[in-house]
Amino acid sequence: MSGVGYSGALQQAGFIMGPPRIKGTVVWSSAGLRAARLLVESFASLVAQRHDPEVVEYGFLADGPAYRAVFGGYENVYEVAPESALRRGSLLRPDNLVTTVSRLREAGASGPHVVVGGLLRRFDGRTPPLFRDRHIWPAVQLTHRVADNAAVDTLDFYRTVMEQLLAQMGLPAITVRTPALAEYGRVTYLVVSVLPNGRPTVLATLYILADQLRQSLGDDLQIIDVGFTGKVLAACAMLHSDGRGLMLPSLVAPVQVGVTLGPETEQQRLKNWLGVLTEGGVRPQTRAARGSPGARNQAEQRWHALGAPLVIGLDRTRHGEVISATRAPVTRASLPELPGTAAIRADLADHDARLLYAGQSVMDQGIGKDGYVRAACGTCADKLSVFGTVVPERLVTCEICQARTGSLLFVSEEGRFY
Numbered sequence: 058m059s060g061v062g063y064s065g066a067l068q069q070a071g072f073i074m075g076p077p078r079i080k081g082t083v084v085w086s087s088a089g090l091r092a093a094r095l096l097v098e099s100f101a102s103l104v105a106q107r108h109d110p111e112v113v114e115y116g117f118l119a120d121g122p123a124y125r126a127v128f129g130g131y132e133n134v135y136e137v138a139p140e141s142a143l144r145r146g147s148l149l150r151p152d153n154l155v156t157t158v159s160r161l162r163e164a165g166a167s168g169p170h171v172v173v174g175g176l177l178r179r180f181d182g183r184t185p186p187l188f189r190d191r192h193i194w195p196a197v198q199l200t201h202r203v204a205d206n207a208a209v210d211t212l213d214f215y216r217t218v219m220e221q222l223l224a225q226m227g228l229p230a231i232t233v234r235t236p237a238l239a240e241y242g243r244v245t246y247l248v249v250s251v252l253p254n255g256r257p258t259v260l261a262t263l264y265i266l267a268d269q270l271r272q273s274l275g276d277d278l279q280i281i282d283v284g285f286t287g288k289v290l291a292a293c294a295m296l297h298s299d300g301r302g303l304m305l306p307s308l309v310a311p312v313q314v315g316v317t318l319g320p321e322t323e324q325q326r327l328k329n330w331l332g333v334l335t336e337g338g339v340r341p342q343t344r345a346a347r348g349s350p351g352a353r354n355q356a357e358q359r360w361h362a363l364g365a366p367l368v369i370g371l372d373r374t375r376h377g378e379v380i381s382a383t384r385a386p387v388t389r390a391s392l393p394e395l396p397g398t399a400a401i402r403a404d405l406a407d408h409d410a411r412l413l414y415a416g417q418s419v420m421d422q423g424i425g426k427d428g429y430v431r432a433a434c435g436t437c438a439d440k441l442s443v444f445g446t447v448v449p450e451r452l453v454t455c456e457i458c459q460a461r462t463g464s465l466l467f468v469s470e471e472g473r474f475y
Contacts, residue, residue: 063294064186066303070364071311072290073186081184081191083287088363092290092309093195097173099225099308100197100285103218104169110199112171119150127155127273133179149177154282157200158274167278169201187291189475199283208265208279212244215283216448219248219261225308226293227412229420230260231430233467235445242282243267246448249467251416253295255423257467257474260292261285296416297385304384305364306412307405314341314401315360319372320348327371330395337398339405348373357382366408367401385411431468434460444469 068075072089085093097112104110121136135149153172161168175194184190203211216232223230228250238245242264249257266280274280290309297304307313314334318327327343334341342365346356353373360368361384370380379392383404396404424430431441437457447465455463 063291063298066298067186067290067294069362070303070305072294072303078186081180081189083186083190083192083194085194088311089290091311092305093287095309095311096222096226096289097171097195097197100218100222101171103221104171104199104215106218107214108169108201110169110171112173114174115150115153115156115172117150117175118144118147119152119156121146121148123159124148124151124155127270135177135179150174151176151178153196153198154200154280155274157198158202158276158280161200161202162276167202169199169281172198172200185291187287190287193286196286197284199281201281201283202276202278203281205279208281209244211281212246212263212265213449215263215281216246216248219263219283219285223248223250223260223289224413225306225409226289227297227306227409227416228260228289228292229413229417231424231467232263232448233445234448234450235467237444237473238262238264239267241267241270247445248285249424250292251296251420251423252292253419255419255427257424257429257469258288258292259475260289296419297412299385301358301361301384301387303362303364304412305366306409307366308409310364310366311340312342312360312363312365313339313367313405315357315363315365315368316341316343317353317356317360317368317370317373318343318345319370319376320345321376322371326395334398334401337402339398339401361387367404369396383408385415429468431466432456432463433466434458434463436460437463438466441466441468442470442472443467444472 067073070088071086074084074086101110101112134151137144137147139145157170157172173195175192176196177192180191220230230248230250233247233249235245235247244265246263247259248261250260252258262284264282266282271280294303331341344356346352353370357368368382372378373380379395380389381392382389432453432455434455437455443466445467447467450464453463453465454461
């Protein structure tokens with residue numbers, strides 16, 4: 058992580074506003090808004106491999122009585138003052154599930170609905186930006202009504218979606234099935250990644266809703282509930298920053314290719330090249346710099362502070378010169394000509410692979426080394442603080458008694474973790 062920390066790296070990249078800020082409330086900047094939109098689009102695209110998702114957004118207020126009928130006290134919410142003449146009893150939206158299930162059932166639809174928006178919940182402890190917020194944005198919540206015999210298979214499909222999405226973000230992940238949230242999920246999956254210090258952190262939750270909760274919602278079908286938040290972007294910034302700032306995966310980088318122009322750069326040739334890249338789905342952006350080495354180096358560093366995976370410098374020391382700079386680590390190469398779309402995409406793919414490899418190394422040294430993931434049979438598992446089972450499940454050799462009937466278990470001495 059860079060010396061400014063992950064929130065500082067996000068500020069430098071134009072993702073979020075810096076202090077002073079309201080406790081637990083992050084104000085997003087233009088680059089962050091665009092990255093969040095790209096993240097949601099990518100999620101919806103992965104879901105569309107099997108289903109036809111509808112992406113929707115609700116208003117800021119939710120029906121208080123309807124939520125309390127399902128969740129009871131729901132103490133960590135904000136409510137419109139009872140003495141208010143307008144929208145009395147409404148909640149500042151803490152969740153989307155009740156609204157979505159009601160709308161789907163009224164329309165005779167099954168979903169999936171992907172709701173994107175902000176959620177507001179009481180949280181009085183420390184509120185590191187995007188990690189533990191009061192106003193949670195973006196909050197992405199998918200709801201899907203399915204037949205009982207399709208529920209587990211559908212949940213497993215969404216597990217693969219989340220694991221793919223996080224891999225594209227350079228975030229290694231394992232999924233843990235746990236009974237710790239049985240009051241909410243008949244089947245609960247937590248998609249777990251890693252913090253820079255090697256500690257596990259939950260980046261997505263997936264449920265087949267518990268029967269009592271489903272019945273409170275008045276639904277006869279099984280309900281799949283999948284959720285993740287801007288914490289995904291925070292985790293990315295935590296794992297993938299250096300002395301120059303944020304290293305974004307190409308999936309969400311608003312600027313995938315930062316192009317530094319020289320005083321003699323031929324404009325028509327440049328326009329044609331940028332047009333080809335844009336048409337090919339690449340996101341380039343240009344900035345002019347003086348020809349001096351110092352000015353060009355500063356321009357490159359500014360691109361890197363924005364999180365750009367790739368920087369192309371034109372006409373640095375002579376007309377027609379093309380210098381490509383990649384990151385993690387910063388490496389420069391002289392190119393014989395302007396790179397085409399295929400070459401750019403190959404460089405971006407290599408960049409993403411380096412990020413994922415670096416993240417996986419942190420996970421292997423942290424979660425693996427510190428004993429969070431253990432191989433144990435049923436008998437030996439009783440000696441461990443088992444939080445859940447890694448899925449998909451497979452037989453492994455028990456590390457304690459060497460029986461060939463073991464499973465990969467997630468062990469957590471502290472119990473639930475965030």
